[in-house]
Amino acid sequence: DVKVTQSSRYLVKRTGEKVFLECVQDMDHENMFWYRQDPGLGLRLIYFSYDVKMKEKGDIPEGYSVSREKKERFSLILESASTNQTSMYLCASSSNLRRSQETQYFGPGTRLLVL
Amino acid sequence: AQTVTQSQPEMSVQEAETVTLSCTYDTSESDYYLFWYKQPPSRQMILVIRQEAYKQQNATENRFSVNFQKAAKSFSLKISDSQLGDAAMYFCAYRSVNQGGKLIFGQGTELSVKP
Numbered sequence: 001d002v003k004v005t006q007s008s009r010y011l012v013k014r015t016g017e018k019v020f021l022e023c024v025q026d027m028d029h030e031n032m033f034w035y036r037q038d039p040g041l042g043l044r045l046i047y048f049s050y051d052v053k054m055k056e057k058g059d060i061p062e063g064y065s066v067s068r069e070k071k072e073r074f075s076l077i078l079e080s081a082s083t084n085q086t087s088m089y090l091c092a093s094s095s096n097l098r099r100s101q102e103t104q105y106f107g108p109g110t111r112l113l114v115l
Numbered sequence: 116a117q118t119v120t121q122s123q124p125e126m127s128v129q130e131a132e133t134v135t136l137s138c139t140y141d142t143s144e145s146d147y148y149l150f151w152y153k154q155p156p157s158r159q160m161i162l163v164i165r166q167e168a169y170k171q172q173n174a175t176e177n178r179f180s181v182n183f184q185k186a187a188k189s190f191s192l193k194i195s196d197s198q199l200g201d202a203a204m205y206f207c208a209y210r211s212v213n214q215g216g217k218l219i220f221g222q223g224t225e226l227s228v229k230p
Binding site (some may be wrong): 004031032033041047048090109 | 117121124158159162170205210216217218219220
């Protein structure tokens with residue numbers, strides 16, 4: 001089974017802190033994604049990556065950056081956390097094989113509270 | 116830009132009954148993919164069912180089936196013989212053929228199952 005893990009289930013940070021959210025997948029997937037999930041808004045894409053050291057902005061990249069130094073790891077960085085970044089953050093990965101059948105596999109999520 | 120709309124924030128069904136969750140989307144593309152994802156309480160998001168737009172036949176996975184109406188841009192999920200384990204948040208999602216693995220999600224529908 002594909003496994004996507006996230007470094008923390010719950011995180012509490014102060015405004016202005018630098019926050020790192022880590023995601024690791026064990027299936028050699030090329031694609032990795034970061035979403036945030038808010039009630040009534042569904043999931044919105046922050047950043048994604050098609051390969052090591054490659055990244056592309058999603059729909060809401062402001063206030064975030066990402067890093068992908070190794071294929072299995074995709075990090076989301078909040079350079080200076082703000083209260084409006086309090087949310088659930090979901091990581092996902094997918095393979096490029098058999099592209100028409102591509103499925104995204106999700107991690108358990110990190111619930112971030114910024115005080 | 117593509118959008119996905121789920122107009123039912125909450126739905127309820129009696130155990131063993133059938134329930135239909137609605138989803139509409141907007142796109143100018145002719146080829147794309149549609150998905151239903153399930154997010155149980157405090158558990159990871161998993162894929163329930165997928166539909167390729169070029170296929171006229173509605174997808175079916177055991178008790179889950181879709182009603183895909185391409186002209187109406189409608190993609191509803193039918194759950195037959197509902198079980199307590201079906202209680203979850205359900206998300207409808209769209210993926211363009213041409214934009215890699217990016218998913219566009221609806222707002223979600225929270226389904227409760229009454230014993």
